[in-house]
Amino acid sequence: MRSPGERQDAPPAPARRSGAASSAIMASGTLVSRALGFVKTVLITVAIGSVTTVSDVFELANTLPNLIYVLVAGGIFNAVLVPQIIKASRTADDGGADYISRLLTLAVLALLGVTAVVVALAGPIVRTMGTDWTEAQLSLGLTFALFTFPQIFFYGLYTVVGQVLNARGAFGWYMWAPVVNNVVAIAALLVFIQQFGAFAEAEHSLDDWTPAKTFWLAAMATVGVATQALVLFWPLGRLGLRLRPRFGWRGIGLSTAARLAGWTLATGIIANLAFLALTKVAAIPTGYRPEYLAMDPPQQIAGVAALNQASMLYSLPHGVIGLSIATVLFNRMAAASTDGDRAGMVASLSSSLRITGVATVFATVALVVFAGPLGMLFSGGVPSAGAVIGQVVTVIAIGAPFMSTSFMLGRAFYAQEDARTPFLVQVGVALFTVACALLIASLAPPHLVIFAVAGCYAAQNILSTLIYHLVLVRRIGDYDLARIMDSHARILVASLLAGVVGAVALFLLGGYDPDGFPWTNQLTAIATVAVGGTVMGIAYLGALRLCRVRELDSLVRPVLARLAR
Incomplete structure (x- = not known):
C-alpha cells in the first residue's frame, strides 16, 4: 500500500547492503577477474607466442583502444558524468531516471562519434605507432585495429552503466562483468589453439596468417569487451528506472561539473599522452625482429x-x-x-x-x-x-x-x-x-x-x-x-x-x-x-x-x- 503523498512513478529504492558485504563482493570480483586475466594472457602466449611479430602487433592493436578511450573520454566520464549520476540518483524525486536517461543518451552518442572517428583513422594511427614496421606488419596491424578499435565504445558504455548501478547500490555487477569478458576471451583462445595449433608447434607468422585466425584472436577480443558492457543492462533493467533515450542537455550542470573536475581531467590527459609516447617507442623493436632473427644464431x-x-x-x-x-x-x-x-x-x-x-x-x-x-x-x-x-x-x-x-x-x-x-x-x-x-x-x-x-x-x-x-x-x-x-x-x-x-x-x-x-x-x-x-x-x-x-x-x-x- 502506498501513502497518499507518495509519488506513483518513483522507482523502487535500491536494496541496502552492508559495507562489508559490498566490499567482499567487489573484492572477490576483482580477484577472480585478475586471475582469469592472468590465464588469458598466458593463453595468448600459448596461441601466438610472446617475443614474436604477431604477438607484438596484436598487443599494440588490443592495447590502443583502452589507451585512446582513457585519453579521449575516460577522464570525462569518471570526473564529470559519474559524480553527476551519483548526485542525481540520491537527490532527484524520480531516483534520477530522467537525468540519467539524458546522460546515457549523451554518452552513447559521444562514444559512437569518437569510436567512428578513431576507426576511420585506424590506418594513420597504426602507421604513427609503428613507425619502423614493415608493410606486412602494418597491414596486419591495420586488420587487427579494425576489429579491436570498436572496443572504445564498449569501454565507455561499461563505465557509465556500471556507475549507474553503483549509485543505486548494485555494486557487484560492475566488478564481476570483466569476468565475463575474460571467460569469452579464454574460450576463443582455446578454440584458436584447438583449430590452428599452439605457437610452439605451428609458429604462426605473417606469412601463414589467415582471416579465421584474426576472427578468433582479434574479433573475439572485442566480443568479450562488448559482452562485459552489455551484460550490465540486465541488472540495470531490474532497477526499475525506466530509462529511455532523452535529448536536451542544456542546463543540467555538466559545464559546472567539468570546470570543477578540470584538474583531474588534465592530469589524466597528461599522464596518458606520456604513456602513449612510451608505447610508440616500445613498438620500435617489432620492425627489426626479422633482422635479428636472421642473425646466426x-x-x-x-x-x-x-x-x-x-x-x-x-x-x-x-x-x-x-x-x-x-x-x-x-x-x-x-x-x-x-x-x-x-x-x-x-x-x-x-x-x-x-x-x-x-x-x-x-x-x-x-x-x-x-x-x-x-x-x-x-x-x-x-x-x-x-x-x-x-x-x-x-x-x-x-x-x-x-x-x-x-x-x-x-x-x-x-x-x-x-x-x-x-x-x-x-x-x-x-x-x-x-x-x-x-x-x-x-x-x-x-x-x-x-x-x-x-x-x-x-x-x-x-x-x-x-x-x-x-x-x-x-x-x-x-x-x-x-x-x-x-x-x-x-x-x-x-x-x-x-x-x-x-x-x-x-x-x-x-x-x-x-x-x-x-x-x-x-x-x-x-x-x-x-x-x-x-x-x-x-x-x-x-x-x-x-x-x-x-x-x-x-x-x-x-x-x-x-x-x-
Missing part, C-alpha cells in the same frame, strides 16, 4: 607484448594490496583533513605506507628472484623468449614499491581537496617520460629499447615519489618519515633474506641451468614459481618476525577478516 628481441606482460606482473602488488589500502587511507585522510586533524591524517598516511611496504617490497624481490620462471610462463613454451621476458621483469620490478608509495602520497593531496598539485607533479613526470622516450628512440639499439622503456617505468614511479615527498613536507611538515624509513629498512632486510632462500630453492629446482626443470615448458614454470614462491613466502614470514616488523599483523588482519566474510 637467431637473437630474440623483446617487444610490446613482453613489456606489457612484465608490466602486468610488476603492477600486481599495487593492484591487489596497494589500491585496497589506499581506498581506506583516502577516506580516513579526507575525514581528518575536514576536521583539521593533522595528527590523524599523518597517522593514516604513515600506517598505510608502512603496511603496503610489507607486500610491495617483498613482491619486488620475489619478481627478481623468479624472473626466469615467470618469463617462461609467458614465453609460449620457448625458453629463449622466457629468458628475455624475465630480464624485462627484473628491470621493471624495481619500481613496484614506488608505484604504491607515489599513489598514496598523491591521495594525501586529494584528501585536502587539492587536485592542482597532483596535476603539476604529473606534468613534471610526463616531461621526464617524453624526454626518456625521445632519448630511447634516438640512442638505444632495437634489442635494448624495451629494457630502457622498462627502466623508464620504474624511474617514473621513483621520481613522482620524490616530488610528492618534497611538496608534502612543505605542505604539512614531517609525516612520520623516520618511522616509515625504519620500517621499510627492516622490510627490505627481511625480503632480501627471504630472497636468498628463494634463490637457493630455484637453484635446487634447476632454475640456473638452461636445461633445468623450470625451462622445460610453461607447466614446469608454474610448478617452479608455486614451490619456490611458497618456500620464499614462509622464509619471509620468519624473517619479518626476526626483523621485528610489526606491520605484518596490520596487513594480515583485514585480509583474514575479508576471507571470513
Whole structure:
C-alpha cells in the first residue's frame, strides 16, 4: 500500500547492503577477474607466442583502444558524468531516471562519434605507432585495429552503466562483468589453439596468417569487451528506472561539473599522452625482429607484448594490496583533513605506507628472484623468449614499491581537496617520460629499447615519489618519515633474506641451468614459481618476525577478516 503523498512513478529504492558485504563482493570480483586475466594472457602466449611479430602487433592493436578511450573520454566520464549520476540518483524525486536517461543518451552518442572517428583513422594511427614496421606488419596491424578499435565504445558504455548501478547500490555487477569478458576471451583462445595449433608447434607468422585466425584472436577480443558492457543492462533493467533515450542537455550542470573536475581531467590527459609516447617507442623493436632473427644464431628481441606482460606482473602488488589500502587511507585522510586533524591524517598516511611496504617490497624481490620462471610462463613454451621476458621483469620490478608509495602520497593531496598539485607533479613526470622516450628512440639499439622503456617505468614511479615527498613536507611538515624509513629498512632486510632462500630453492629446482626443470615448458614454470614462491613466502614470514616488523599483523588482519566474510 502506498501513502497518499507518495509519488506513483518513483522507482523502487535500491536494496541496502552492508559495507562489508559490498566490499567482499567487489573484492572477490576483482580477484577472480585478475586471475582469469592472468590465464588469458598466458593463453595468448600459448596461441601466438610472446617475443614474436604477431604477438607484438596484436598487443599494440588490443592495447590502443583502452589507451585512446582513457585519453579521449575516460577522464570525462569518471570526473564529470559519474559524480553527476551519483548526485542525481540520491537527490532527484524520480531516483534520477530522467537525468540519467539524458546522460546515457549523451554518452552513447559521444562514444559512437569518437569510436567512428578513431576507426576511420585506424590506418594513420597504426602507421604513427609503428613507425619502423614493415608493410606486412602494418597491414596486419591495420586488420587487427579494425576489429579491436570498436572496443572504445564498449569501454565507455561499461563505465557509465556500471556507475549507474553503483549509485543505486548494485555494486557487484560492475566488478564481476570483466569476468565475463575474460571467460569469452579464454574460450576463443582455446578454440584458436584447438583449430590452428599452439605457437610452439605451428609458429604462426605473417606469412601463414589467415582471416579465421584474426576472427578468433582479434574479433573475439572485442566480443568479450562488448559482452562485459552489455551484460550490465540486465541488472540495470531490474532497477526499475525506466530509462529511455532523452535529448536536451542544456542546463543540467555538466559545464559546472567539468570546470570543477578540470584538474583531474588534465592530469589524466597528461599522464596518458606520456604513456602513449612510451608505447610508440616500445613498438620500435617489432620492425627489426626479422633482422635479428636472421642473425646466426637467431637473437630474440623483446617487444610490446613482453613489456606489457612484465608490466602486468610488476603492477600486481599495487593492484591487489596497494589500491585496497589506499581506498581506506583516502577516506580516513579526507575525514581528518575536514576536521583539521593533522595528527590523524599523518597517522593514516604513515600506517598505510608502512603496511603496503610489507607486500610491495617483498613482491619486488620475489619478481627478481623468479624472473626466469615467470618469463617462461609467458614465453609460449620457448625458453629463449622466457629468458628475455624475465630480464624485462627484473628491470621493471624495481619500481613496484614506488608505484604504491607515489599513489598514496598523491591521495594525501586529494584528501585536502587539492587536485592542482597532483596535476603539476604529473606534468613534471610526463616531461621526464617524453624526454626518456625521445632519448630511447634516438640512442638505444632495437634489442635494448624495451629494457630502457622498462627502466623508464620504474624511474617514473621513483621520481613522482620524490616530488610528492618534497611538496608534502612543505605542505604539512614531517609525516612520520623516520618511522616509515625504519620500517621499510627492516622490510627490505627481511625480503632480501627471504630472497636468498628463494634463490637457493630455484637453484635446487634447476632454475640456473638452461636445461633445468623450470625451462622445460610453461607447466614446469608454474610448478617452479608455486614451490619456490611458497618456500620464499614462509622464509619471509620468519624473517619479518626476526626483523621485528610489526606491520605484518596490520596487513594480515583485514585480509583474514575479508576471507571470513
